[in-house]
Every structure is written in structure tokens, then in C-alpha cells.
Amino acid sequence: MADKKRYERPVINKHYSGLMNKFGSRPTTQPKTEIDGVTINELVEKYGSPLYVYSEKQIRINQRNALRIFKTRYPKVQFAWSYKTNYLSAICSVFHKEGSWAEVVSEFEYDKARKLGIKGENIIFNGPDKSRNALLKAIKEKAKIHIDHFDELYEIIELTEEHKLKAQVAIRVNMDVGVYPKWDRFGFNYENGEAGQALKRIMMNPNLQIVGLHAHIGTYMMTAEAYRIAASKLALLARFLKDEYDVAVSYIDLGGGFASHNTLIGQYLPAEEVVPSMEQFAEAISAGLYELNFKVDEMPTLILETGRALIDNTGHLISTVLANKRLSSGRRALIIDAGVNLLFTGFWYKHPVSPAQDSGVNIEDTTIYGPLCMNIDVIRETINFPSLRKGDKVVIDYVGAYDNTQWMQFINMRPNVVMVMEDGTVELIRKAENLDYILDREVLPEKLKLK
Amino acid sequence: MENFIIPQNVAISDSGFLFQAATGESFTLNEIGKLIVKMLQGSSTVEQIVGKVCEEYDTDPRTAERDFEDFITQLKHYSILK
């Protein structure tokens, strides 16, 4: 009947006088009804729920911005996409189309990059786990091998002698940049002279060609100054190679680690207010590199393996409300169909969650749970959220980094992943798993089969 | 039928401001919340309350009853209801 008033569920809110909102989050009532012009309803109807959605446009914007910010401060810059951060083929390919090389840390990632059409010389091979087979392949294909430890260095020497080949190598250097914990389990230490030792050993061998110097000082770094220190220490090593051996390295690689705008669980203020901007990181790194005082034509290329800061905000996870509950504490709980097995980063981030439809203005402190039969399945411990009904949709943001590489199949299948393309069309980029997919990998011993 | 009793020391204003004298705590109710608390003070039954809500607002009895139950849990949690 037209003369009835608009219904809204009954709400009571307690006043907390003098206290700041202890949840520190702004109320989330603004619905997010579309992603790049495609409505959430349309996406779910066609591809189901839960659903991962990426924005091609946003990836390209992020990459172009980052490149511009660095290039206006340092003349030679090359990005290498960090495969472990997100190795869905479509994602890697957007980065490659933007001119990024590949940064890989396993034979699997290496092979994936080659399959996507990346030449060996444009692959940076990092990490402590490179099989003999992978090393040989990388040497033959002229990939840039970043040596992590002496055992690997000697294995490469052996392989080059055995196969009469030359290898393009760099060393990974770890160092004190004033940030703790120190990532000193990767690479050769700067302060104790180990890095210098490794370089001397490399220079003695005619089969090894030193092409670069590498450091990756940590991930989700919240200080730009650490990068200035790292850049200047690598610059000193480059200077050492120039002075001692008259060798100019062709690049200095500062790794990844720039914090994205995802807010950590223990962080009170939103990330965008506390983490350095891309400009500040760029400023710090170029300041460190300019301490090198190389002539312009001898300046090494700056390589960056930025992961999360380029991809986090391009990924969204759409999920459906399964139920509403009132916990014994009186707190409201929302149960959705995406759990922590799909949102691994939920363990350390307070992901933004928005309703996908108009949900009224009455907000309440809510816990959002996933559908798994486990207590740890918490998507948001506490969030000011409007009341949603069974079947309503929510959108979880900032899920582009590490979720689609660390997610696991548990209780249910992993869902579809789509990309909204720059032209507004939607492409399926990873098919939902099904029972056949799971059974394909299993082997049931004959004697265990039910007759 | 369950009987809901709102203690004497709970005061509620026309604007939806609710004061619980026993604990010194104050609350804000939205319009339907206020309607329900007032009806509870007047010893209305669940059926009467749900009926009234459906009569005045654009909703169905199932939704109204479900939300009523949820609201009651909250009132109990805040000791506004015995």
C-alpha cells in the first residue's frame, strides 16, 4: 500500500560518552554496486558467488603511475612483476603488456613466465630454492640469476663448467636498514663483508658475468628512509666493483615491499594516512642511488619488483550473506559465503567491506564470519556495518595481492575469477574448480575401492 | 507466550532517547525501535506489535517478527528488558 511508511528494522544504539569510537573505522553504509561500470548483480548472476573480480584499468593505472613517479626522479627504470604476489596468467600479462619483466622465485614461476612469452633475459630469478635443472635452464636462456647463498654460487660455477656456458648473475644483499626484524636469511650480508666476498668470488670466475645488485628489504614497509639506506649501500657495492674491477653493473634492483593502502589489523589509523606514498619511496631510492656519482651513461638501471602496491586495490571479492546472528555477547554477526581460505590476507588486514546494495543508514558494530566450520574463519573482527539480509551481497576490497596465490581449496571449491577489461567487457580468467578437478589429482588405491 | 517486562526505571523521550536509570546508560532508538519499546511498556503482545508494525510500515509479518526477535535480544543484552 502506497501510504505506508518505509520499513527499517528496529535499532537501538548505546551512547559511549567521551570515548572515541574504539573500532576506529568509519561506518560503512555507502553501497558499492558496481566495479568499473559492471554491476555486482550482473557479475554474480553470470559467474556465481563468491567471485574474485579484477580491474584491468586499475592495474594499468597503477603501473603507469608508478613508472611515471620513478622516471621523473631517475632516468632508467624497469619494473619486474613479482609473480608470487599474483601469478594468474591474465594478471601477469597485463603487467607484461605495460612493459614489465617477470620476477620469479621457483621453477614453476619461471616456466609460467616463459609460457607467457617472456624471454629469459627479461626474467629475474630470485629466491633460495632454484633446482639444478632450473638453474641450468636459466643459465642457457640468459635469465638474470640472483644468487642467494654460496652453495648456489658454487652450483652455478659447476654448471657453467660442465656445460661450457656463461651465466648472467647478480647477488642478493641483506643489510641493516634500521627496520626490524632484519631479513638476513636471504642473500649475502652487507655489514659483515659477506657480500663483498661473494662479489670477489664471482669476479674470479670468467664464466660468471655480474650484471646487477639486488636487495629486497621486507614487505609492507612503512618507512621510505629504509629504501634510501638500501639504495646507498648497493650503490657503494657498485662503486666497489667499478673501482676494483672496472665493471659497471647494468642494474640495481631494490626489490619490492612498498606498503599498499590495506590497513593492518593492529593499525589504528587507516593505511592511507600512515604509509609513505609512492612518491616518497621514489624520492628515497633516487636519493640513495645518486650517491653513486656515476656518469650519466654509466648509471645503472633501477629495477623494481613491486608487488602488493601495484595490485592490491585492483582486486575485489564479492560474497553473499548466508545468515545473520546475534552472538551471546549481544554483538551482531554476519555470515558470508567467502572464508579465510579464499581470503588468506584477512589474517593480517582489515579489508574494507561494503554492502553491494542500499542497506539503510542504521549501522551496528558487527563481526563478519566466513562459512567454514572453524573458529578462525573471521573476515572482520569488528566493523560498523548496516544490517543486511540473507542473499544480500558484500564487496571486499584490496584483495589483489597474495590472495589468489595463497588461497586454498577447503570444504568447497575455489570460485571463478574474472577481469573487467578496459573496454567494459568481462572475461573469465580462472574457472571455478569442480569435483573432477579435485579427483583428477587423487589416486584411490584399488584395494580401498568399494565394490 | 513470553512476557516482556520493561523495568519502571527505563525512561524514553519522544525523540527516541532512552535512559536506563539503574545503570546510568543512555541509548538512541530509531522510529520503529521507539514504537516497539513504547508498546512493550504498554504490555502489548508480540502479535500486537508485529501487527502494528505491518500496518504502519511497508513490510511483511515474517520480516517484522524476525527483526523483532533480534531487537529483543539486544534489549535484553542492555538490561532494558527483563
Ligand SMILES: Cc1ncc(COP(=O)(O)O)c(C=O)c1O
Ligand atoms: C624477492 C622479492 N621481490 C619482490 C617481492 C614483492 O613484495 P611486495 O609484494 O611486498 O611488493 C617479494 C615478496 O616478498 C620478494 O620476496
